[in-house]
Amino acid sequence: MPATDAKGTLTAEHIQQFKTILGDTYVLSDEENLTHYGHDETEHLQYPPEVVLKPRTAAEIAAIMKICNKDLIPVTPRGAGTGLSGGALPHLGGVLLSTERMNSILSIDERNLQVITEPGVITEVLQNAVKEKGLFYPPDPSSRGSCFIGGNIAENSGGPKAVKYGVVKDYVLNLEVVLPNGEIIWTGANVLKNSTGYNLTQLLVGSEGTLGIVTKIVLKLIPFPKFDLLMLVPFASLEKASEAVSAIFRAGFVPSALELVEIDALKIVSKMVESTAVPVDDSIAAHLIIEVDGNNMDVLMNEMESIAALLTQFDAGEIFFADDAQQKAELWKLRRRVAEAVKTSGYTIEEDTVVPRAELPALIKGVKELGKQYGFHAVCYGHAGDGNLHIRINHPTIKNSHGNAEMTEALRALFELVKKLGGTISGEHGIGLIQKPYMTTVFRDANLYIMREIKKAFDPNNILNAGKIFDLN
Amino acid sequence: MPATDAKGTLTAEHIQQFKTILGDTYVLSDEENLTHYGHDETEHLQYPPEVVLKPRTAAEIAAIMKICNKDLIPVTPRGAGTGLSGGALPHLGGVLLSTERMNSILSIDERNLQVITEPGVITEVLQNAVKEKGLFYPPDPSSRGSCFIGGNIAENSGGPKAVKYGVVKDYVLNLEVVLPNGEIIWTGANVLKNSTGYNLTQLLVGSEGTLGIVTKIVLKLIPFPKFDLLMLVPFASLEKASEAVSAIFRAGFVPSALELVEIDALKIVSKMVESTAVPVDDSIAAHLIIEVDGNNMDVLMNEMESIAALLTQFDAGEIFFADDAQQKAELWKLRRRVAEAVKTSGYTIEEDTVVPRAELPALIKGVKELGKQYGFHAVCYGHAGDGNLHIRINHPTIKNSHGNAEMTEALRALFELVKKLGGTISGEHGIGLIQKPYMTTVFRDANLYIMREIKKAFDPNNILNAGKIFDLN
Known part of the structure; x- marks a missing residue:
């Protein structure tokens, strides 16, 4: 078990206190659970916690945090464990706090085009729930079928739709947050514009669970676009494919997705999912997957044709237009499973x-x-x-x-x-755990000083996801 | 001259140091200038500074800040002085630092759809410069003909286009900032997505010049929409007009502007600008100004017709469609000058x-x-x-x-x-100076504690725009 150096020690008494708060069922310290919660999707890293807690409410989290803050017990919050930078790895041992039971969509406000949700809702579940009302929550990380919306907030996730619709930060209006000392705050208000004090909402988004534990989330929604069109474009060189990308925007188009996949990755994922949807031959170096969406099919057809015409200037090969929902789904499945496939390989x-x-x-x-x-x-x-x-x-x-x-x-x-x-x-x-060494490559000391001071403002005892993004000391 | 209580005293020696940095021309302390820089557009408030400095570069600002930080001289940064909350009022005396000479657009990057600008550029000048390249910077406060882009960053400004295109924060990618201690940092990177440490860029946006002085701004641009349509819709009741607003969005439309003007305001502004463009009769309580934009005129015509049909459910009166550029300009002029007109009245x-x-x-x-x-x-x-x-x-x-x-x-x-x-x-x-008393109405102590600690992280001596948003002590 890893040392909790310079930190308090988790004792049997703490475990008992946690059981009083949560009930025995939701305080776990068997080997299987410690192993399971000791990794996420980051490389092959494994850091088991000392105990796994599964609270249901912000009040329960507040009670846990008060104990941990007093006795300097490290706490690592975790969503679905799909992270790729090690943000949810309990590398200091201590408490692993899973938000998996906080999985209710609390309200879909059709009058104001907002949704209020708990953090443990799977992103795709949330997207489907609002889609039933004709509404759209665009950010769609490849892991959306398994990741939690809370984790998306923590990492400021993106996904294919970000190119037209923006990333998570562009949809978060307000957050309920349990602070490391157990206080519960709302960061802002349920409004589309806000110039009322420092933007704590945006500070929390992307803070990787180091400043507070998000327990309720208010998201902006937009009307769901009625139609989309998808095409797959092969290129003989990776350079030409990537040159074509910026040409599309320069020509005034804003696709709803513009993805690049190098041929080696496509070969691997095609093999894994046993798909022959995309022709893979030696003349192809990379593909672009291009989607446009909107409410008028004629406009979209025109857009697609104009983009296709433009791409001939970049030695594009024969373009494949996905004709129906099934072909689109097949293409997107390939794209979404690239990460998993290449990791396995x-x-x-x-x-x-x-x-x-x-x-x-x-x-x-x-x-x-x-x-x-x-x-x-x-x-x-x-x-x-x-x-x-x-x-x-x-x-x-x-x-x-x-x-x-x-x-x-x-x-x-x-x-x-x-x-x-x-x-x-x-x-x-x-940044999480694994990109930490490179922060000095892109930031000056003054930036890192300010980030550390912000961390101290929220978490003076450095108990919440300590040692992620940067070391405090 | 106001007291600089608990702060250092500005001396003749400081003035001499400022003259060495900036040259005599740009260090002003005559009565006329002190009076001019002692007010912005906020109510009828007047707080003259002790000296006005007009730096040209970040390096000059850094040199000034080092002196002021060492000797605890209050510094109030100022853009064009069009603010409405008193953020640029030098209520503690000391140094008024005007960014008016930092008025160059440094580069328009057509390859990446970005612009790099200094803070003292007038917003409309920036918009016109990028429009010449077919690009669009949407945030358009009513004061865009006179306000500075730097001030827009400080207040996280919006404007009519925000409803479709978002506010200033949605376009700011990266900021060069002089910190209160004179250090110069870039807050982020020139990229569309960023999950690299705490979002200092978003923290600076809307921080009202209390955390640092923005000296370079990298903004995202988008392709300029080819067409727009504008209509003016009268309502017999203010309630019906405002009910119609949310109905438009619920029906799936996202107008590029959706403004409300109460009839009393319209009467005042029509009189001031001597316009008869909008009929003003006793049966009208308010108007909505509705604009749609996009790249396909047929689609826009359809959208406008559908919106107009929807509005009949809310007892809308006879709709006026602005037929040409002149009529549109006339309507927008009326809308943009409401604030000035009613203040004068x-x-x-x-x-x-x-x-x-x-x-x-x-x-x-x-x-x-x-x-x-x-x-x-x-x-x-x-x-x-x-x-x-x-x-x-x-x-x-x-x-x-x-x-x-x-x-x-x-x-x-x-x-x-x-x-x-x-x-x-x-x-x-x-919030600036005048909304400060109400922060406790919308925030808990814990929120304000964190905001104060953030302020201290940037400005431990509380010299930069001190006493704005909240009091530190």
């Missing part, structure tokens, strides 16, 4: 770089060069329309970047390139 | 309430009742589509709310109603 190290979109070709070129230099193979895919490139690394011997000096050096070189291109480390996965 | 006290949009009828009803109770007349107008209602108050004897016990009581009652409706104090004007 040995690409265990994932990066979440983001650059201004016109710099994608330079980034991709740099990645391939670094691969040669450091002896790894990388596949690239992701939200090209946003300049957000996921880079999966397969190294013959190094399977975790965390704690590995050689891979740390390689990644630092990658992030220096990203910084030089005007970009940064993470577009949607967060 | 004695409506000196302005509130910037925001509620979930379906609560507008309840808010308007409450405002009128409070008017009867406290003996004032109020006119309502504003961004109804966002639930953002400007309330202008004309009291026979009280012309400033700031420091007036009776008006403070009335406004506290107003904000308690707003809070009850799920709303908050300010949608786009900020």
